[in-house]
Amino acid sequence: MGTTLFNREIAIDLGTANTLVYIKGKGIVLNEPTVVARQMPSNEIIAVGNEAKSMIGRSPRDIEIIRPLKEGVIADFEITAQMIQSFIGRVYNMETIWSRKPYIIICVPSGATKVEKRAVLDAAKQAGAKEVYIISEPFAAAIGAGLPVWEPTGNMIVDIGGGTTEVAIISLGGIVSSQSIRVAGDYLNEEIQGYIRLTYSLAIGNSTAEKLKIDLASAKMDDNRGKMVVKGRDLITGLPETVTVTRGEIMSVIEKTAQQIVSTVIDTLATAPPEISNDIMSRGIILTGGGALLDGLANMIKKEVDLPVFITEDPMTSVVKGTGEAIKHIDYIRSTTNIAAENT
């Protein structure tokens, strides 16, 4: 088959935090949280994406809020398949889906096992795909960041997502070496929750921790004067309580995460052939993914890694754009991922 698939190609960035869908010729048509709400005990799905996320922390006991991906991989297969189906239903003409089944290209973390890839593939198939192709997330991110991935030049991409940070070196259309760590945005939220619990005996929710992270470690806060008042539950009295948290406190939590990312960058560089390391020394590294928006983190990485560090133009969409762009090379993707055989 040639490279034209009759404009039925859909690219999906199935992320731990957010799912994005791109349709050739239309661009990004959907960008919503990877969250599903289910009515119990019937198990009926009642909301997906933004609507489900808005219910977090506010739902009655008989509504269960589920994040079907954990640390970059599918934790709940059935729910993921139904979520993909619901998203495709919103962006693809469902009246014609059975006669014009879409070709879906979907990205997975570079460290995904065969079983995990199979789960993604089956979920997309169950959602109505004619064929499904899989591309590795850092490769898609590198294409989306406009790096010359097909040339004989070493490029390093660091994709800090919700569940995983992927560090990969790419040259000549392939991954030369890569590492994936389960230290990224969600981990930072947990670390912040842990810090507040230990320091103030206060329990705060995930969205409060995320707000602390985003507001206090952003570019607007360029010194340690930034602070934020947060509400939580006092662990001793059990009553609602407020505390004031400073940027300095949040930055000290972020520092440990930055160091883990920097160690992974250094380890990955150490495994590359000398020519490729030289390319990266002069070209620098590219940061992408939602975590790249955290200036506090990006600046710490810049300081520690001693290489030029650049941030992509729109870090939250570079993976899906790259996945969409990869559609042009579908024959190549098909051959490199061996997925055609798995589509039978």
Ligand SMILES: Nc1ncnc2c1ncn2[C@@H]1O[C@H](COP(=O)(O)OP(=O)(O)OP(=O)(O)O)[C@@H](O)[C@H]1O
């Ligand atoms: N403005 C921002 N500043 C800092 N962090 C942000 C910002 N916006 C989003 N994030 C963080 O980015 C993370 C999500 O990034 P992204 O959408 O790239 O991940 P994902 O693709 O869903 O996850 P993964 O690649 O691990 O599967 C979340 O942890 C979120 O808190």
